[in-house]
Amino acid sequence: MWRKILNSFNSVKCSAHNPSLLANNVKYLSSFVSGEPTGPLVKTAIPGPRSLAMLSEMKKIQISDAVQLFADYSKSIGNYLYDVDGNILLDVYTQISSIPLGYNHPELLDVLQDKENIRTFINRPALGVFPGENYPQRVQNSLLRIAPKGHTEVTTMACGSCSNENAYKAIFVWYRRKQRGDKSYTPEEETSCVMNQLPGVSDLTLLSFKGAFHGRTFGTLITTHTKPVHKLDIPTKDWPIGTFPRYKYPLEEFVRENEEEDRRCLAEVEELFDRYNKRGKTVAGVVIEPIQSEGGDHHASPAFFQELQRIAKKNGAALLIDEVQTGGGTTGEFWCHDHFNLDHPVDIVTYSKKMLIGGYFSLPEFRPREGYRIFNTWMGEPSKVILLEKVVEIIKRDKLIENVRVTGDVLLNGLKDFGKRYPNVVKNVRGRGTFCAFDCVSMAKRDQLVEQLKVEGIQSGGAGPVAVRLRPSLVFQPHHASIFLDRLEKALKKMD
Template sequence: MTAISRKTIYPLLSKRVNLAPRTATCSYVRRKFSGEPTGPRVVSQIPGPESLNLLNQLDKIQNTDAVAFFADYDKSCGNYIVDADGNIMLDMLTQMASIPLGYNHPRLMETMRKPENWTPFVNRPSLGVSPPSDWTQLLKKDLLSVAPSGMRQVQTMSCGSCTIENGLKAMFIAHERRRRSGAPPTPEEMSSCMCNIPPGSADITILSFSGASHGWTLGAQSVSHANWTQKLDLKSMRWPVATFPSLRYPLEDHEKENRQEEQRSLSEVADKIERQMKDGRPVAGCCVEPVQSAGGDNHASPWFFQELQKICKQNGVALLMDEIQTGCGSTGKFWAHEHFSLPEPPDIVAFGKKMLTGGFYYRENMRPQEAFRIFNTWVGDPSKMVLLRAVLNTIREERLLNLVSSTGVHLLKGLREIELKYPAFIRNARGLGTLCSVDFPNNSERDKVIQGLRNRGVNTGPSGDRSLRLRPSLIFTKVHSDIFLEVLESTVKDIMA
């Protein structure tokens, strides 16, 4: 994600903003968060003096160029984050899209108060070697209870990048096992892999898309193409990259031309797979995000994903659906790829962020057959599973997917209304659920909007080179959406004035 560096902060569009008190707040949030602020309250420019002071101190010991402000997590509540200066911001970025139920959700606080939940925090196990005796039950009851349809295998990991790294490995291992027809590796394969050379270190590849963003580790950044800062100076694998469809929005108004563009991208995928095979560097797997997030909130149609899966299947290429940012409900379905009606599950579905733990679901054919192939010290963290159970139960009991869907429709409608009023400045409103985005004429205008919103008490983020990324948590309601839309319109008006 392109962080807004302090160095690029634009002249502040600062009017002191105080949208509180509002009488209306939705009943869901009123019931759950008696302490949730009724609106943003801005008392300083952001970052304010205390954030800048803390930034100076931190900067002495690490790079802080991506830090936007310091937060006071004790005071943050529900949809609102409070910064070190006491500014109260409606948070529509939510820690890089990773807070499922807002700040200090009573259900999570209650979970933490119970002594019976403390053991995994105090004794972090090496899950691959000595898992706790209730581990299988935890996986079944929690992670498998929300597994994508048709997927019954799961592997936890600590973070998203680590998940992708191991998902890539699983696809390579499965590919080579198939090539050997299940026979054990030869002595030559076992010795050559120790020197990083074929045949043991196989010359096989992963196909990814322009604009993709799958993480920061060496394998994950090799399949990422959203941002040069993710890649510069690093040795990337020479793997094929196909151009992701560049569609016109709203999708429903441009079906014909979008279909042609998707067909173009799919032909490129098929060509690249064929060429790699001819060159003796076959494609073992394909990584794709259901909605490209850091690359600019780029959507493609269900048809595109169905066809992509078909091409992968015809060519023996495993399909990894990266749901790290889109999973856990923010599109109104638990997994974004449920919107695509795929005839069969992807081979791997990666999760992280709002799921609080990294990991991936996989089909039986992706299961490693030997110990220590998909492995590290912790392979996950059971303390996160304690919290995840509370998150999943809350999503079910409070019907939060319905809330996300209806709020998403309202939010998108509001964005489209603003777009109609200021067509030269704001366009391409798009979204699934509350995972929404709009475009501005260029990078600099977009960054002005982000800073302007922040100084009016709304925290959002960039995506791609001109898009505004909205990633509220699952308890974001129409009332919050209206607050945002009002602030967005006044920010746009001020910038255009």
């Protein structure tokens, strides 16, 4: 089916401006962001000479080994990232999955034409102490408009790591309050905690998973288990680490094996609860991504998550779902865990990236009883809430989640077809919405493919040791998917 759509697009030279030959089920007849080019354009090696000159300046200032190119954010538009050498890349990576509506969406530019809004951008308050006029209403119009099921409370933070750090703290505070009952802190607790001593501090733990990524600050890093480069040399703690399922693909051919994998991983979680609880390192919560992203785009079944929630509840532990990368609509639901049909609302859901602001949604029992327990100077930023308000309005109005579903079908079916036709390069195709990935046979082959894709005008990214991850924006449409698949096939042919 995707081939039909792809062919129809190819026949109009992938032009967003002449989409009359679209297949019937593709509802969006032009780009959501006007002014996009008709396709990528690669003029130089990437990074090109101007990028390299800027890079040499940047290297004088700081480590810059991860820099791929210098972008021209004035010219970048919609799904297209322009670089300073005049190259135009179709961007399916979107700043590590953090651009919801593509570049320079005209209605976001308009937000900053409003004089009142401009004042919000330059007068950054200490939000927890001196919030601005109508701030609660702004939060209602943005974050709470897309709150996960069962959630009416939200805390804002400046970035993804801080979102998880503070959500972890909220879990520990909640857990100890359950233990204390109605009693207040003892004087001994108050004195000892300041000097990092029990009983004021706790020996509680959080259970995380192999291959998980929750951030690089000290608390989140305890629960991150992707690459040595994040972890080497940094002091940490002994918290339980479970196994996130590793499925065999295609899923429909390995139903029994993958169910067995779920059972094995869940039994291990139960065993870890027992072991750590008995050792006095009580497990206060379970922290998990709905799709392990940085770790290599590993999926787990709804049944796995349902049972995990039951195990956490049975043990009196919180379940935190980290939607920093998966949240915001690109899985075809606003929150990826909406796919899981869970028994109960998730205790805590963290967000950042495409939400423009960080933070977490939490059930009412996770609200601390005292001010300043979850606090910092900025607590996020109202200017981001204003932008998010507009983003959410556009997502609803333009039915962008529906667009993700339609486009995701094109993308995933296209990748599956390549999986059959280029089995030596494209393996284990998987995805929800446009949040898709596939594996290569080795890290070297994966890195080579990502480079080759750039030569073909595609900005993509790796995930884990061998995966290519696709993280297009919400305005990535079937005709963009078509261009991507076309370019990917060109790259694959050069790999074979």
